[in-house]
Amino acid sequence: MTNPNSKNVALVTGASSGIGAVYADRLAARGYDLILVARRADRLEALCAQLSKAHGIKAEAISADLTKDQDLARIETLLATNGDVRVLVNNAGIARLGPAAQTSADDAQSQIALNITALTRLTQAALPAFVARNQGLIINIASALAVHSLPISAIYSGTKAFVLQYSRGLQQELAETGVKVQLVLPASTATELWDLSGVPLAALNKNTLMTTEHMVDAALAGLDQGETVTWPSVADATLWEKYDAARSELFANTQAGTPAPRYKIA
Secondary structure, three states: OOOOOOOOEEEEEOOOOHHHHHHHHHHHHOOOEEEEEEOOHHHHHHHHHHHHHHHOOOEEEEEOOOOOHHHHHHHHHHHHHOOOEEEEEEOOOOOOOOOHHHOOHHHHHHHHHHHHHHHHHHHHHHHHHHHHHOOEEEEEEOOHHHOOOOOOOHHHHHHHHHHHHHHHHHHHHOOOOOEEEEEEOOOOEOOOHHHHHOOOHHHOOHHHOEOHHHHHHHHHHHHHOOOOEEOOOOOOOHHHHHHHHHHHHHHHOOOOOOOOOOOOOO
16 A cells, blocks of 8 residues: 555544554555545644654644544535545544443434444545545444443444444445445454543453554555455454354345244234
8 A cells, every 4th residue: 555646635533642643654664645634733833744754745634523523524525526536544433432321312323423424424525526526435434332232332333333334345346346345343442432432441450451553554454455354353363254254144144025934823
């Protein structure tokens, strides 16, 4: 994915810290100019200055709250009209962990708005131009909790399950084109998300935590190797292959047209 054309642009959401900031650095090192999107303008501006100096690229900061329709619409328009954008990294996300019965409507809605709605709308905005030029890359950051749910993660896991299924559907839809979609499913990663989630980072088992640098580097290595689905912390790749095969077999067995024998109907 090395890019010698400095006019090619990567747009990264949630870029002011953590995973998004590392993606920005790694893409800049590969020659991409950057459009960095997040709420915190001061951090974005500082990161843009740092990356421009370090890598000799152009970096633009756009302060936007992607849970707000007006801000989201601005980024949609940019993606639809800026012909230089070649990469979209949908990294922005939020977790509010706790029992669903104790989760406020606002906390539930904020997770849905950022993790599902913003990711979907930005992807849909970018796709027509990508398909028209038969070139483009979308990286969707999901979570290992896309395939698992905890007593405190029903809403968050649900949003990430959407990212998984949406990305997999797009991959099939775009299989015969030059547009690529990579789905990344990190496990626990040392980011600020935890301290805002209700489960402090300090409370986690340090042996299970991956650094943001390692996570992004693993994800990009998977991309370079042609992976469409990347599990940065999973050593045995056949586990995903078996899971996906079992999923396909289960779906095939739903196509029966009659109730299963164990459901006796008079």
